[in-house]
Amino acid sequence: MAQQEEVFKKLIAHCKEYGFVFPSSEIYDGLSAVYDYGQNGVELKNNIKRYWWDSMVLLNENVVGIDAAIFMHPTTWKASGHVDAFNDPLIDNKDSKKRYRADVLIEELLAKYDDKIEKEVEKAAKRFGESFDATLFRQTNPRVQEHQAKRDEIHNRFVKALNDNDLDGLKQIIVDYEIVCPVSGTKNWTDVRQFNLMFSTEMGSTADGALKIYLRPETAQGIFVNYLNVQKTGRMKIPFGIAQIGKAFRNEIVARQFIFRMREFEQMEMQFFVRPGSELEWFKQWKATRLKWHKALGLGDHKYRFHDHDKLAHYANAATDIEFEMPFGFKEVEGIHSRTDFDLSSHEKFSGKSIKYFDPELNESYTPFVIETSIGVDRMFLSIIAAAYTEETLEGGETRVVLKLPPALAPIKLAILPLIKKDGLPEKAREIIESLKFDFKCQYDEKDSIGKRYRRQDAIGTPYCVTVDHETLENNTVTLRDRDTMLQERISIDKLSTIVGEKVSMKPLFKKITEG
Numbered sequence: 014m015a016q017q018e019e020v021f022k023k024l025i026a027h028c029k030e031y032g033f034v035f036p037s038s039e040i041y042d043g044l045s046a047v048y049d050y051g052q053n054g055v056e057l058k059n060n061i062k063r064y065w066w067d068s069m070v071l072l073n074e075n076v077v078g079i080d081a082a083i084f085m086h087p088t089t090w091k092a093s094g095h096v097d098a099f100n101d102p103l104i105d106n107k108d109s110k111k112r113y114r115a116d117v118l119i120e121e122l123l124a125k126y127d128d129k130i131e132k133e134v135e136k137a138a139k140r141f142g143e144s145f146d147a148t149l150f151r152q153t154n155p156r157v158q159e160h161q162a163k164r165d166e167i168h169n170r171f172v173k174a175l176n177d178n179d180l181d182g183l184k185q186i187i188v189d190y191e192i193v194c195p196v197s198g199t200k201n202w203t204d205v206r207q208f209n210l211m212f213s214t215e216m217g218s219t220a221d222g223a224l225k226i227y228l229r230p231e232t233a234q235g236i237f238v239n240y241l242n243v244q245k246t247g248r249m250k251i252p253f254g255i256a257q258i259g260k261a262f263r264n265e266i267v268a269r270q271f272i273f274r275m276r277e278f279e280q281m282e283m284q285f286f287v288r289p290g291s292e293l294e295w296f297k298q299w300k301a302t303r304l305k306w307h308k309a310l311g312l313g314d315h316k317y318r319f320h321d322h323d324k325l326a327h328y329a330n331a332a333t334d335i336e337f338e339m340p341f342g343f344k345e346v347e348g349i350h351s352r353t354d355f356d357l358s359s360h361e362k363f364s365g366k367s368i369k370y371f372d373p374e375l376n377e378s379y380t381p382f383v384i385e386t387s388i389g390v391d392r393m394f395l396s397i398i399a400a401a402y403t404e405e406t407l408e409g410g411e412t413r414v415v416l417k418l419p420p421a422l423a424p425i426k427l428a429i430l431p432l433i434k435k436d437g438l439p440e441k442a443r444e445i446i447e448s449l450k451f452d453f454k455c456q457y458d459e460k461d462s463i464g465k466r467y468r469r470q471d472a473i474g475t476p477y478c479v480t481v482d483h484e485t486l487e488n489n490t491v492t493l494r495d496r497d498t499m500l501q502e503r504i505s506i507d508k509l510s511t512i513v514g515e516k517v518s519m520k521p522l523f524k525k526i527t528e529g
């Protein structure tokens with residue numbers, strides 16, 4: 014674990030040093046859990062957004078996009094349930110004065126039991142070698158059984174307390190299992206309280222009675238209130254989806270782990286409207302499609318898993334998370350929820366306006382059911398950059414840090430480097446950039462030795478570097494260096510556009526998503 018923390022720290026430092034992510038308003042010592050994206054970060058982020066957007070609206074004829082405002086009529090949040098129920102259960106340690114989410118403390122305890130079980134299994138696997146039967150061992154080993162029984166007991170109490178909204182019950186689990194504050198090491202806890210996560214502000218001047226409005230805590234409601242506008246003006250037939258990318262705000266209390274949990278963040282959400290009764294089939298389908306979208310990036314299939322929800326939100330009849338193996342363990346990156354007709358029905362009730370759909374095939378009107386896919390851009394960014402960050406020792410003992418980003422997402426696709434700063438080589442390099450700049454993002458660099466320049470490009474994940482040398486002036490060829498293999502080949506300048514273009518295209522990723 015300590016080693017993982019070390020890697021995570023290095024990753025955060027790397028993000029800052031190479032212009033990916035800066036603490037917000039850093040010259041004033043930053044603002045907690047708010048971050049800015051730098052010159053390379055914004056390119057990576059934009060590419061992630063494009064990958065998501067195109068996978069929704071290009072690949073699916075029946076998915077269209079919108080861009081709704083952040084500010085919404087305050088009744089929206091009454092109808093959605095956020096005013097009354099968008100809460101986190103909080104608990105304070107009286108000695109360290111640190112505040113925690115009670116549910117997270119208990120989840121961490123459950124994870125400890127999982128670890129204990131896995132360690133027993135690993136130990137036994139080593140001891141018994143090839144003849145080891147892990148399933149049988151889990152079923153019969155007394156120590157594993159003991160841990161499992163304890164875990165099940167805690168888990169059952171936890172699920173019950175969450176479902177009953179029983180704050181005392183949550184606290185009692187923390188007391189009974191002697192969970193200590195990681196900072197003070199004591200068990201001196203306050204009671205558990207609910208805390209609403211929405212930020213509010215005022216619209217208009219106070220003289221004419223300013224309106225209290227909220228900064229949206231999710232983008233989804235902008236889609237729901239526009240559902241009928243889009244359906245009618247786009248002549249959409251059910252099933253169809255509406256996609257949106259935009260900022261969301263949550264007054265997160267436990268805001269740690271860099272850009273994993275921020276107070277201002279960005280979501281990519283798609284609400285898919287279906288016939289009532291068909292929602293679980295669509296839920297299954299979107300679950301599979303979304304996992305393919307993640308896996309197509311090639312970061313490693315073993316880094317993903319589904320986590321089905323123990324506690325379903327009051328409006329949901331199925332929910333799962335796609336979790337990614339971050340440097341601090343498996344964590345949610347995306348949520349897929351079957352939201353029933355809760356949101357549309359509720360907006361219908363609160364607004365007094367009918368938002369039913371007339372189904373010409375069934376010849377009847379109904380309120381559609383909704384499958385939602387909701388992913389955080391920033392969490393996706395973190396998962397990609399964490400998986401891409403690699404420290405390599407090269408032949409001769411030299412080391413390099415390389416970001417093995419999927420080429421389609423890399424901020425810079427091609428670096429053009431004149432071997433020296435004279436003899437017409439810079440001019441030739443500029444000429445190449447001029448011919449390629451309409452195809453993809455290129456960067457010119459003439460400072461320092463060629464080795465140093467390669468390292469700089471490795472550190473920001475540029476898939477290809479081109480070196481312009483004296484031979485280039487003679488025969489219009491350059492050396493093309495591959496980031497991952499570091500192999501160089503001499504190729505004609507004419508071929509650059511095709512070779513690099515193919516490597517950085519999103520097309521192969523999209524094909525993987527649509528394949529069987």
Ligand code: ATP
Pocket residue numbers: 231263265272273274275276278279280345346347348387388389390391392393
């Ligand atoms: P968590 O349990 O981690 O608080 P959540 O279940 O509340 O997350 P959702 O409401 O399902 O999250 O939001 C959908 C997605 O939005 C999440 O999967 C995540 O990627 C992203 N997200 C939510 N909250 C934050 C945040 N504070 N900072 C960054 N991304 C977030």
